[in-house]
Amino acid sequence: MATDAAAETELSEYELFLERIQRYTNVGNAAGVLRWDQEVVMPEGGTPARSQQLSALSAVTHEMLTDEETGDQLDALEDADLNQEQAAVVREVRREYDRATSVPTELVEEISKTTTEAHPKWKQAKEEDDFSIFAPTLERLVELKREYAEHVDPDADPYAVLFAEYEPYLDLDTADRVLTRLKEELVPLIDDIADSDVDLATSAFSGQFPEDEQESFVRDVLDELGYDWERGRLDTAPHPFSSGTQFDARVTTRFDESDPLGALTSTIHEFGHATYTQGLPDDHYGTPLGQSRDLSVHESQSRFWENHVGRTRAFWELILPQMQAEFPQLDDVTVEEAYEAANQVYDDNLIRVEADELTYHMHIIIRYEVEQALISGDLDVEDVPEVWNDKYEEYLGIRPDTDAEGCLQDIHWSHGSFGYFPTYSLGSVLAAQIDATMREELDVDTLVRDGEFGEIMDYLNEHVHGHGCLYTTDDLIEEATGEPFTADYFVEYAEAKFGELYGV
């Protein structure tokens, strides 16, 4: 037990530490503004300067984090008498510090250089539908990432180390258990749906929908959902994303004039991410307590709003009349038809980003299995296309004709990102778990039907957003839902919803 005088010294030591972390975080957040700018408003010619600006900020934050002083402060504070919040901040910074200092700078630079070269190779390979163009770079990236994992933790499974980069507090065994369960349950369900005779009203939203009217509509939807425009904005971007801080959490979307559901769904998805960011505590801005937990939890918020609100009958009861007011050509569409169109399962789709709520997970699971085998060395790079295609045939009953719509479809590997994909599915699974827990307390459907989203938002703020990184991910899940992470709720939800829709 520290004496009062010692506690005082420790506090001021903690405050010094916090100042360092706040500056570090603020420089990182500045880089976030530059990236938003680059995606949304920067003129094309700005690229060379922007790359240098981002490199400079990245070098600055790396040096601030790995500075000896950071290590000394961490050592001192770990011996000090800290409260729960302070201990959480120290825990989070320690984790980042250990990772950053364990990997030699030369390796970080080599990875950075290789990914810079990898992106055009991947793009060319995809355009020319020729995997061999990308293969040598992919092989090099796999080697480098294995080496990276070896530095971080020589005793651990390298893929688990890479996964922990995106999801540090869910161990890979848990993730694997969830994904395996999904595969076991979803493969036969998707199979049954493919065999079903039920025809859903899949063409309810066919026609032409001008971009400006779609924009006006999605802005109204964001209003209705309760997006805080004082702390956010909506723009368009080729690949929708959300970014920012609790004071300024922006969303982007994109419009396809023949597909009004696309913009609606992607806007609600990004809104979900933004609710998390806007819900982080103001007074912890600049510290881990004012930052969101990891990718799966973030994705659980976007998926909650996209699927458990935006794809419900109740939501369509609320929103269809508003959509018809904007687009009179939809006047004859019924709520049931809209609901069916928003929930159709595409059993012949090969592309992840165009997938429905159900088959989406098979795209993830296939990528997960392939990249795990690549990193472990069980799979050679040259065999990726064949293994990829075999898995599509086995799990989804479809086989890509080309690598462009097969293993080359996604950009992530060219970024050197291995272990990122699983978080997409884990987020959806967690969304279902949170939804089930929420429904024990709130009549979600009635609230949605009445456009009363405030109570739902408050619930998520209280149970998820407001904690920042106070808890580790597994603790946060228990705190928010009363039990450990489980696929049960997602499976139950999917079987009930799609069973009813397709009579299977």
Added chain:
Amino acid sequence: MATDAAAETELSEYELFLERIQRYTNVGNAAGVLRWDQEVVMPEGGTPARSQQLSALSAVTHEMLTDEETGDQLDALEDADLNQEQAAVVREVRREYDRATSVPTELVEEISKTTTEAHPKWKQAKEEDDFSIFAPTLERLVELKREYAEHVDPDADPYAVLFAEYEPYLDLDTADRVLTRLKEELVPLIDDIADSDVDLATSAFSGQFPEDEQESFVRDVLDELGYDWERGRLDTAPHPFSSGTQFDARVTTRFDESDPLGALTSTIHEFGHATYTQGLPDDHYGTPLGQSRDLSVHESQSRFWENHVGRTRAFWELILPQMQAEFPQLDDVTVEEAYEAANQVYDDNLIRVEADELTYHMHIIIRYEVEQALISGDLDVEDVPEVWNDKYEEYLGIRPDTDAEGCLQDIHWSHGSFGYFPTYSLGSVLAAQIDATMREELDVDTLVRDGEFGEIMDYLNEHVHGHGCLYTTDDLIEEATGEPFTADYFVEYAEAKFGELYGV
């Protein structure tokens, strides 16, 4: 003379130094992106986070600049055998380094704190038209800035030191000579114009001009002038400005539906700034050779395009038909009427930012005289309003009824900026000098009338923009115009132009 081996070592020492400077510049440029974002797109709620992000970047750049290593590198390089470009880079960094290291951090922080408090005081004082609300803070700022100047150079006139913050290579004597000459020549000229019986067609542009049509028109004008949209963009902002780098030089404007000349003029002005930025050499990005010279030179470029192109008869011959195509209500306006409306002298205007090309300088000269007397101690803060009003009566024959439209009208003092104002007039004077030199080589009026702006742009790129900070300001002026800085050309230009317009 260095041996080859030594030259090699020196080169690599120079390269290390350059790397440091490039990182420093890039972090500063990142802050520029954040400020653009704040003025143009940031939601209001983002302020608290943005302030912290900007403070963090500012602290980082300050530490990079004042790092002992920077000083050691400068010392070593000043003894080395450098070429002209390298020597210029070292000279510019040395200047910044010496300033930054000569002032104690506590004083910098105290000034920063006081200006943060000063802004709301100034705003309130202006709103309530009560100078006494702002006076104590202004007094404190004057003291602090005197102290600042004392640290930078205890032997120099403090106002000269502050002026050098914005204009390091034009000594205050030169500036004073130019401003005194302006006053001597312009006061009687303005007096004559006030007495003139000539009525210009000042209402040629009266009516309503919808914002979206004005925007479409000024975009066409930017196209016509040759703005490089691949490296820029146009947005709206309450106080128009331009910012960025050679790869991404953006402009802003604002629209008043009853005044289409306002947006046109301010857009051309900011375009002028952007041509300078876009014309800086790409391959020196991130170093002083890729950065613009100081405020007066920058203002010379905006004023050149605003006045020596945009307010000429030739320009109105070109642009009026295009303006009439956008606004048919102007169909009966003649080129002469448009020219007169664009060049009317407001002899009863009290507000700097609404002033014409001629009386504008009197607003600057008054502020210059007042702030010089404040810093020297010849004038007490409490006497500022009376002295201010007396000078308006003496020079312009008008007297402000309120401090809000008198000495409180401009924000700059609340930023702690003393010595900034003169650069506005110096820029206009330099624009006339450059214009006169250019006309010895190019038939500017014919080029403008024909919309052939490329040759004018090339001329300015070659003689001004492309040099970056290779030359000091006085050397650049001689290099570009063949003679030292002089007010002769501006006086000649003003007397000819306004003499003809007003028959005086």
